[in-house]
Amino acid sequence: MLRTRSRRGGFFARTLPFWLLFVPMLFIVCVQLYPGFYTFGLSLNSMVAGARKFVGLQNYSRFFGSSAFHESLVHTAVFLAGYVSLTLLASLAVVLVLNRKMKFSPLYITLIFIPWVLSDVIVGYVWKLFVDPGAGLLTPLFSLPIFGLNGQPLLIASPPAQLSPNVPFPPAPAMLYLIAAASWKALPFTSLLLLAALQTVPKELVESARIDGASSWSTFRLITLPLILPMILVALFNLTLSGMNGVGMVFSLTGGGPGTATMVLSYLLYSIGFTQIDFGQAAALSVFIFGINLILIVVSLRISRSRAELI
Amino acid sequence: MMATYRAFAARKPAARIAANIAAIGVCFIMIFPVFSTLVLSFKQQADVIRTPPQLFPCDTPSEPFNIAACRFFIEGYQRIIDLQPNPQALLGTEVRGRIINTYLPNTIFYSVTGALMVTVLAGSAGYAFSRYEFRGKRVLLIGILAITGIPLLTNLLALYQIVVDLRKATGPLFDQLVANGALTRDTARLLRDWQDRITLVCIYAGFFLPLSIWIVKGFFDTIPHELEEAAFIDGASPAQALTRVIVPLAMPSLLAAFLLTFVGIWNEFIANYLIVGTSRQNLRSVIVGVYDLTGSNLINYQVLAAACVLVMLPVIVVFLAARHTFFQAMLEGAVKG
Numbered sequence: 001m002l003r004t005r006s007r008r009g010g011f012f013a014r015t016l017p018f019w020l021l022f023v024p025m026l027f028i029v030c031v032q033l034y035p036g037f038y039t040f041g042l043s044l045n046s047m048v049a050g051a052r053k054f055v056g057l058q059n060y061s062r063f064f065g066s067s068a069f070h071e072s073l074v075h076t077a078v079f080l081a082g083y084v085s086l087t088l089l090a091s092l093a094v095v096l097v098l099n100r101k102m103k104f105s106p107l108y109i110t111l112i113f114i115p116w117v118l119s120d121v122i123v124g125y126v127w128k129l130f131v132d133p134g135a136g137l138l139t140p141l142f143s144l145p146i147f148g149l150n151g152q153p154l155l156i157a158s159p160p161a162q163l164s165p166n167v168p169f170p171p172a173p174a175m176l177y178l179i180a181a182a183s184w185k186a187l188p189f190t191s192l193l194l195l196a197a198l199q200t201v202p203k204e205l206v207e208s209a210r211i212d213g214a215s216s217w218s219t220f221r222l223i224t225l226p227l228i229l230p231m232i233l234v235a236l237f238n239l240t241l242s243g244m245n246g247v248g249m250v251f252s253l254t255g256g257g258p259g260t261a262t263m264v265l266s267y268l269l270y271s272i273g274f275t276q277i278d279f280g281q282a283a284a285l286s287v288f289i290f291g292i293n294l295i296l297i298v299v300s301l302r303i304s305r306s307r308a309e310l311i
Numbered sequence: 312m313m314a315t316y317r318a319f320a321a322r323k324p325a326a327r328i329a330a331n332i333a334a335i336g337v338c339f340i341m342i343f344p345v346f347s348t349l350v351l352s353f354k355q356q357a358d359v360i361r362t363p364p365q366l367f368p369c370d371t372p373s374e375p376f377n378i379a380a381c382r383f384f385i386e387g388y389q390r391i392i393d394l395q396p397n398p399q400a401l402l403g404t405e406v407r408g409r410i411i412n413t414y415l416p417n418t419i420f421y422s423v424t425g426a427l428m429v430t431v432l433a434g435s436a437g438y439a440f441s442r443y444e445f446r447g448k449r450v451l452l453i454g455i456l457a458i459t460g461i462p463l464l465t466n467l468l469a470l471y472q473i474v475v476d477l478r479k480a481t482g483p484l485f486d487q488l489v490a491n492g493a494l495t496r497d498t499a500r501l502l503r504d505w506q507d508r509i510t511l512v513c514i515y516a517g518f519f520l521p522l523s524i525w526i527v528k529g530f531f532d533t534i535p536h537e538l539e540e541a542a543f544i545d546g547a548s549p550a551q552a553l554t555r556v557i558v559p560l561a562m563p564s565l566l567a568a569f570l571l572t573f574v575g576i577w578n579e580f581i582a583n584y585l586i587v588g589t590s591r592q593n594l595r596s597v598i599v600g601v602y603d604l605t606g607s608n609l610i611n612y613q614v615l616a617a618a619c620v621l622v623m624l625p626v627i628v629v630f631l632a633a634r635h636t637f638f639q640a641m642l643e644g645a646v647k648g
Contacts, residue, residue, distance in 0.1 A: 013549075020439035024432040024520055025451075031517025032458050035469035042468060097333045104331070110634055111338040114345060117630040117637075119578035121598050122619050125605070126344045129351065135612050137347060140363050188341070189641070196642050238460075245462035248580045252602065266464055273468050274585060283468050290465040297460045301453070 036290065043283035059280040063272075069285070071168055071260060072268045076244070078171045079264050082179035083186070083243045084236060090183060091190040091235070096220075098191070099198045109195075116188035120248030127181040128253050131155060149173060156258045172261035174254050182249055186242065190235045197231030198224070230303070237300035244292060265289055345623065352616035355384040359612050387617030410618060413593055414600035418577060420508070421596060425515040426572040429523050432516065433568045434561060437527030442536070452528075459521040463582055474510055474586050481506060507591055511583065515576045523568035526640050530564030567640030570633055574626050597622055 012019070046055040063069055098109060115123065130138045133153040141147075142154050149157050159172035201224055209219045247266040254262040256271060263271070265285065273282030347366060351359065358368035369381040393408035406412045440452060463470075485503060488494040494502070538560065542552040558565070580598045587594040588603075595603070601618045604610050630637055 017439040017443040017445050020435045021451075024436035024524065027432060027513065027517040027520055028455070028458060031470070031514050032461065032466065032521075035466035035473065038469035038473065039466065042472065094337050097330050097337065100327070100330045102327065102331055102334065104334070108334045108338055110631065112341045113634070113638075114627055114630065115341055117574050117578075117626045118345070118623055119580065119598055119626075121580045121602060122578075122622050123344075125601070125615060125619050126348050129348065129612060129616065130344070132612065134362060135351075135359050135364050137364050137366060184341070184344070192638060192641060241460055241462065245464040247464060251580070252605070269464065269467075270581070270585075279468055279472070286465040286468055290461070293461055293465065294457075297457050300460070301457065 039283050039286045039290070042279050043287050044280075046280040047278075055280065059284040063281040063284045064288075067166075068260070068263075068268065068272075070166070072263050072265050074168050075171070075175065075260075075262060076264045078169065078175060079179060079182075079262075080240060080243045082171075082176070083182050084239045086179060087183040087186045087190050087239055088232065088235060091187055091194050092232075094187065094191045095194040095198050098195055112191065113188040115185050116192075118185070120185065120246060121252045123181060123185045124249040124252030127177070127184075128155070131177065147173075155254060158258060159261050168261065172258060174258055175262050178249065178254055178262050181253060182243065182246065185249070186239060190239065193231055193235045193238070194228060197228040201227045233303050234300065237296050237303075241293060241296055244289065244296075345627075348616045348619050348623075352387045352613055352620045353383040353385065354613050355382060355386055356611060356613065358382060384613075387611070387613035388621075390611070390614045391617050391621065410597060410600045410604075410621070414595050414597040415621070417508075417594060418597040421512055421515060421579075421583075422573045422576040425512045425519070425576045426569045428512065428516040429519050429572040430565050430569045432520055433523035433527045434558070434565055436520075436524045437531050437564070438557065438561075440524070440528045441531030455521045455524055459525060463518055463579075467582060467585055470514055470582065471585050474507065477506065477510060478503070504591065504594060507587055507594055511586060511594070514582060514586075515572075515579065518582075519572040519575050523572060526568055526571070527561065527564045530561060530567075534560050563636065564640070566633070567636045570629065570636055571640050574629065577622075577626055 043059050044054060044056060045052045046059065047053075094112065098105060098112075102108070130136050131142060131154040133139060139154075142149060143151065152158070154177055155174045157173045159168065159175075160170050163169050205223055206219055209223055210216070214222070245266055247264075247270060250256060250262060250264060250267040251270075256263040256267045266289070269282055269285050269289065272278050272285065350366060354368050358365070367376065367381065368383070369376050369378060371377050371380045374380075391408050392406055392411050394404045395407045396403060397405040440448065481503075485494065485499045489496055489499045539552055539556055542556045547555065578598065579596070580602070583594075583596040584599045584602065588599045601615070601622060604615060604618055
């Protein structure tokens with residue numbers, strides 16, 4: 001109907017969608033697309049004496065061959081594995097509790113979601129204050145022998161002996177603490193996704209299974225889990241993306257340290273680009289991270305059927 | 312069958328209590344870090360550096376906790392605000408704390424302006440996507456959806472370089488105008504600052520736009536076309552239809568776009584830090600200001616905690632006031648978009 005209306009109107013009315021979309025698209029092109037190509041251009045150049053010089057793929061070969069990159073890959077993999085699995089498992093546990101009809105459910109949900117609106121950097125400070133060697137409330141707990149810190153402050157304790165000389169594994173205590181803090185921050189959003197999915201599971205289905213004598217574990221495994229699996233995958237991709245690109249908490253909590261023990265790729269990008277001022281190599285790393293982001297997004301778009309239906 | 316059901320139902324009270332206890336436990340874990348920071352921000356130095364650390368500064372030599380003996384101070388906030396007497400200023404005192412007199416107003420400016428821009432642009436684009444059919448719509452929508460997931464990080468180097476290039480492009484112009492006497496040196500500095508401010512807000516707007524377009528478009532899809540057509544049939548001009556019918560109907564989604572962007576920009580750190588954090592210190596956002604506090608090792612923890620509380624409190628209040636909007640918008644953005 002609107003279409004016939006606009007077809008009868010003048011030039012402006014006929015091209016109204018174009019004008020409505022022009023400025024928003026301009027913003028997206030300027031902030032998202034153009035810088036993307038610009039970064040690719042930067043990655044093919046090197047700054048020599050203040051002037052840009054075309055060096056082809058040299059930045060890539062130098063960077064991907066560097067030990068800093070290899071080490072950071074392992075840190076990122078450890079961080080992502082811990083962050084994604086811890087957040088998913090904890091969120092699943094939380095929503096299974098919250099899904100029950102309780103008098104104070106709205107209050108619980110509201111309180112649980114507060115960390116979601118907090119800044120990564122501030123969350124990093126809040127958690128850093130917890131383990132401060134002098135004033136941290138959790139310091140007495142973590143100095144118990146069971147944690148094996150031998151009196152060292154948690155954030156600067158050296159990592160355990162490496163399994164192999166070139167692989168920084170097992171991770172430093174600071175990395176585990178970073179994972180815990182990041183998961184705490186990500187838990188509300190992930191829970192919101194899972195809770196929304198859980199509430200679409202028909203109650204009768206679960207209850208009739210229980211009445212027929214299925215245990216709660218098998219009801220969960222055979223009925224609930226398959227139904228919320230698509231949303232778990234959406235959450236998994238969301239978490240991997242945010243974990244891959246989040247850098248604020250590393251800034252305030254560990255600063256990449258102790259040594260380079262929490263130097264994940266996103267922080268390495270900052271470190272190479274803005275402390276070593278090597279834009280060429282940092283751009284090569286940007287392109288690498290962008291490629292991973294792109295793969296994650298394409299796969300998640302394919303998986304998420306609700307998105308495809310909407311278009 | 313019935314007996315089994317009764318048995319199942321009878322198990323419920325115990326299960327309900329257990330679920331409530333578990334839920335309270337989760338709430339405690341999620342709230343405690345924020346709460347303990349709030350308490351820390353009101354401690355005095357002597358209580359901050361005590362070992363072993365105490366959550367509440369309420370112990371006496373004889374008792375571990377006595378509510379009458381609590382020692383709360385606003386020293387941390389005083390250091391952040393840093394009131395100094397100044398006969399020239401209003402009320403005879405001036406706020407010397409950079410966080411309060413510069414960084415916090417900056418953050419408010421970035422958040423409000425950016426969120427307003429995003430709301431208007433997302434409303435415009437969302438309306439076009441929802442109401443019109445045109446060639447390339449599907450491709451554009453999928454493109455925007457894909458961009459929604461891409462964080463700012465990988466574009467930062469280029470954005471930094473673009474801002475530097477922009478400064479280089481306009482710098483000589485300003486210099487020339489100052490040399491001609493068309494601008495005073497102070498006005499030129501102000502214009503340079505505003506150029507960076509506006510660039511930064513535009514970067515934020517472009518970054519938060521895709522998600523908001525999806526939220527607003529999804530909402531427009533649920534509003535029947537007939538409502539606007541009725542307005543047209545009743546003789547409304549397009550402008551009247553827009554202001555009297557379309558905008559009021561779309562208000563919940565526009566509010567959602569505004570709030571999500573507001574909180575997003577409020578919490579943004581890395582772009583502000585890299586683009587203006589070192590080169591234009593008076594344009595820093597409050598979070599960059601807090602990050603800078605810790606650069607000097609002399610920082611006291613109650614001061615850092617007070618700064619953290621000042622940053623966290625506004626967004627927590629906004630969230631609590633509009634939590635339903637947040638939940639719906641975020642689900643819309645994450646699940647469908």
